[in-house]
Amino acid sequence: MRAPSRAPHVAAVTAYIVLGLVVMGEFLGDAGGRVSAHLPPDHTWFEWLLAHGAHVLAHGGNPLFSTTQNAPYGVNLMANTSVLGVTIPLSPLTLAFGPAVTYVVWMVAACAGTATTTYWVLQRYVVGSRAAAFAGGALAGFAPGVVHHANGQPNFVSNFLLPLIVAAVFRLGADGRWRRGGVFLGLLVTWQLFINEELLLVTALACGVGAVFSCRRLAPGFLRGLGVAAVVAGALCAYPLWFQFCGPQSFAGMPAFTTWGEDPLTYLTFPRDTLAGGPQSEAVQGRIEQNSWFGWPLTLLLAVLVAALWRRSVPARVAGGVAVLFAVLSLGPVLRLGGIRTGRGPLAVLPEGVPILDLMMPSRLTYAVTGAAVLLVALGWDRLRPARLLIPLALLPLLPTPLPAMPERPAPTFITGGEWRHYVHPGGTLVPVPLPSNWLGRETLGWSAQALQEFTVPEGYFLGPDPEGKGHMGTQHASRTNQLITDIYRTHAAPALSETDRAAIRADITRWHGEAIVMRDEPANQPLRDLISQVYGPSMTVSDVWLWRP
Known part of the structure; x- marks a missing residue:
């Protein structure tokens, strides 16, 4: 008996990779010299996280915490988006080619990988048609919300484990191997925890609701397997979760996030980075996260598919119920x-x-x-002949276009050539100007990423506790130095410093253990140079930077 041909599977994966290359097309010619034009700070942050993974592999240390940003307090990476489940496996690539190149490889692989695992689950467990599985996989890997987050937030693109988790939940104990199934599910949950906790929670809630809608019997094998999964994931995740909520630089809640709900009209709107979308999309709905944005053809088709499949398909009823409930809850x-x-x-x-x-x-x-839309598309293609024409027509407008990118300057030769080592010793801090923060200094945080975090910087771009213990952007120890630097960007001139201001800057540098203050040698930085020179005197010119020794 001839083995089934693998050619259709290879063709499907190849098509997904090609789509991933299209999404990142603007980066392919010069991966190290381009950055997201839509979310450059987040893009740089994730390159910094890739550098963290490489730094941990090369030097050891606690992967859940970093002391190379926000000196001397550090950053709780479990309370941020550490993405250790990706950055650690990719660290050999980062060490070899740098975080900028690794970032582009990651984004292409994340899109194609999510599509591929979805395709595999659908064709193995849900539908008989490979074309149906391909359509569902394409929507999963390149859905509007996924492509939107590819503009600098790869944690919401790296969803390749989620289809496997859903399949593991609904097959738990079905073959009698509840121990193996439970261990496998527990390991998947643990891995996903280190990629995106938020989507792990959403998936868990959706699976629970799906089980209710499907009227699944709580068979002994299912419950035993679920218990095994809970023990495995609990044992592996207990300390990281404790560290996230109780460790250093942890915080409780993000009040600024919790009111950010979905606008119902976005379901009818075409997203920006697609064939049918464009800047006019944001002119209508504003610059908000485009998490749904299915466009009216797909939204209408999904309603038709639910109605047509309601009586003949339990999975379709489950998908319809989950879609409606979560669409309502997402309004916030x-x-x-x-x-x-x-x-x-x-x-x-x-x-x-x-x-x-x-x-x-x-x-x-x-x-x-x-x-739910992925499941409905696959089921519709598999079981409704007219849907095989309507589904491509609904998905075609959502084909992704290359994401916008802009040039990224390389770090100064002083950084990339390692000259900084002559001025900063172990335990000391390099103070780049402008300081890394949530408003300024994205480029200087990039210096840390490009140097693979071999030196420590103060302040930074991260989530940390405010004085009341709630989460907010940046450090709770607001520095007078950063306030003065920010003022210069507003006024384009250095203020005449009082003795109080000079003392405050010296106190900041001392608190940070600063051994070298560095800024790029260029005319645009002259006001910043004038500011620091009022405190520490004239700068030295070293390679392509201005430098002060406090």
Whole structure:
């Protein structure tokens, strides 16, 4: 008996890789010299995280915490988006080619990998048609919300484990091997925890709701397997989760996130980075996360598929129920219609500060809607002949276009050539100007990434505790130095410093253990040079930077 041909599978994966290359097309000619034009700070942050993974592999240390940013306090990476489940495996590539090249490889692989695992699950367990599985996989890997987050947030693109987790949950104990199934599920959950906790939570909620809608019997094998998975994941994740919520630089809740719900009209709007979308999309709905943005053809088709498959398919009923429930919940506590606040949303009934939920952006619950849409598309293609024409017509407008990119300057030769080592010793800090922060200094944080975090920098771009212990962007120890630097960017001139200001800058540098203050040698930085020179005297010119020794 002839073995089944693998050619269709190879063709499917190849097509997904090609689509991934299209998405990152603007980066392919010069991966090290381009950065996202839509979310450059987040792009740089994830390159910095890739450098963290490489730094841990090369030097050891606690991967859950970094002391190379926000000196001398550090950054709790479990309380941020550490993505250790990707950055550690990719660290050999980062060490060989640098974080910028690795970032582009990661994004292509994340899109194609998510599509591939979805295709594998669908054709193995759900549908008989490989074409149906291919269509579902394409939507999973290149859904509007996924492509939107490819503009600098690869943690919401790296969803390759989620289809495997869903399949493992719904098959748990079905073959009698509940121990093996439970261990496998526990390991998948643990890995996903180190990629994106938010989507792990959304997936868990969706699986629970799906089990209710499917009226799944709680068979002994299922419950035993679930218990095994809980023990395995609990044992492996207990310390990282403790560290996230109770470790140094941890925080409770992100109040700024919890009101960010989905606008119902976005389901009818074409997303920006697609054939049918463009800048006009954001002109209508504003610059918000495009997590749904299915466009009216796909939204209408999904409603038709639910109605047509309702009686003949339990999975379709489950998908329809999950889609409706999570679409409603994703509206959040504040209802907006067309960008205008119109009243209280469904989550307004929840009290403020609900643990775990107070870290989640409600709009991202639409990822469960996307998962339901993937299942409906695959089932519709497999079981409804007319859908084989309608589905391509609905998906064609959503084909991704290359994401916008802009040039990225390389770090100064002083950094890349290692000259900084003559001025900063172990335990000391390199103070780049402008300082890394959530408003300025993205480029100087990139210096740390390009140097693979071989030196420490103060302040930075991260989530940390404010004085009340709530999460916010940046350090809670606001420095006078950064305030003065920010003022220069507003006024384009250095102020005449008082003795109080000079003392405050010296105190900041001392608190940071600063051994060298460095800025790029260029005319645009002259006001910044004048500022620092009022405190530490004239600068030295070293290679292509101005430098002061405090």
